[in-house]
Amino acid sequence: PAQAPDFLKNLSYSDYQSIRFKPEESLWRSGKSRFQVMMIPQGSFYSHAVQLNVVDSEGVHPMGFDKTRFDYPNPELAKRIPADLGYAGFKLTYPLSGKDVQNQFLVFGGASYFRGVGSNNTFGLSGRGISVNTGLPSGEEFPAFTEFWMEHPKADSDVMVVYGLLNGPSLTGAYRFEIHPGKNTKMDVTAQLFFRDNIEQLGQAPLTSMFFYGDNTVRPRGEWRPQVHDSDGLLINDGKTGEWLWRPLVNPAELQLSYHHVQDLDGFGLIQRDRKFGDFQDSEARYDRRPSMWVKPLGEDGEGWGEGQVVLVEIPSGAETNDNIVAFFKPAQSVKAGENRRLEYSVSFGEPEITEQPNGKAVRTLIGNGRENGGSGDALRLIVDFKGGELSGLRPDAAVVSQVSGGEGVEVIEHFVEYIEVSDVWRLSILAKPSAEQPLTLRGFLNKDNEPLTETWTYLLGPKTDLRGNPK
Incomplete structure (x- = not known):
């Protein structure tokens, strides 16, 4: 995709954060919809525009860019913003904490990333549409969502549907997200993928998180907080054997890839089990409120994704600002150029209990x-x-x-x-x-x-x- 101007890409993260969307400019604010949409500006890591469209009873309507929807930190930056710049993504809001409050609960922005929360969470780990060769010496490829279509929900609806077009050198795909906000927010995902090239390590439903240190590590010199992490473990459920497997995360000295074989995947996720403020003592980051994410394969006639491996990638990190943890499902069947595959699964964000794990x-x-x-x-x-x-x-x-x-x-x-x-x-x-x-x-x-x-x-x-x- 066409890149944002250099002066925006070179903004520091703090300068970029000072560009604020005006809540009164939210899409559907004047109507009675429980859902509203806030746009994300380009800049810093958000380096390219994403075409946004609205679908309603009258058809499909492209959303034009309007720079006046944002507050800028100074007039000099504001006047340099091109009138046709475009948006980098969007945030969905919904009254999770009260009927008169619009809470941000789901964000699509950057490559194929999305982040979600339940009603008692703060934003933490992310999901992705797909991953390609993550952790391999050949280098990772980052497909991106390049266009979205948002169905205008009915006034009293508690469900919203978003479609996304994903594109990358090795594949392209069409996605449908059926979104259910609540105490635990759930998305039912349907994807049709088309492969241009052979892919050595396809990652289905990838999750990305951060683990700096925890109970099972030495506290870095100078750190006063007991723990710092968005997730503390990987949980896997093999539907055929019934086994639930828990793998505590580590911050390794060298890149570490782990392959957990499953005969018939029933679910996997990155979980934040530490839920007490005293586990972290961080009043700003509130790691104790970070969500867990759980992926559950779906399919016709109850068929899931079958045999494969849940891959855990742990990357050495010297700071909490780095997302150094990735988990995804690698199917047993290799991916060849010219093939296409259909995926159906749900992704839930919320408390650790979203897994419905019955054992100790x-x-x-x-x-x-x-x-x-x-x-x-x-x-x-x-x-x-x-x-x-x-x-x-x-x-x-x-x-x-x-x-x-x-x-x-x-x-x-x-x-x-x-x-x-x-x-x-x-x-x-x-x-x-x-x-x-x-x-x-x-x-x-x-x-x-x-x-x-x-x-x-x-x-x-x-x-x-x-x-x-x-x-x-």
């Missing part, structure tokens, strides 16, 4: 030096606290058993489980010794009478990453 959950992962408390050598002590599900009704002396296994080169020296009354959790303690040259990989869960009580906790630390997950 790993609510905290801690890691430290295994030499303490009787350990030896280069062993590491890992603590995993489980809570909820069938664990909630058990007596403290119930016969709960831990099951732990290590990957190649990992020696599991010991593992045991105990009930911790003060925090009402079942604590799995693992002493493990990794190989010096290979990553530390572990899996563990709790069961009783040979029946699993919890999700499967899994962990990976690269050989060059500090023992508690923070880059050296």
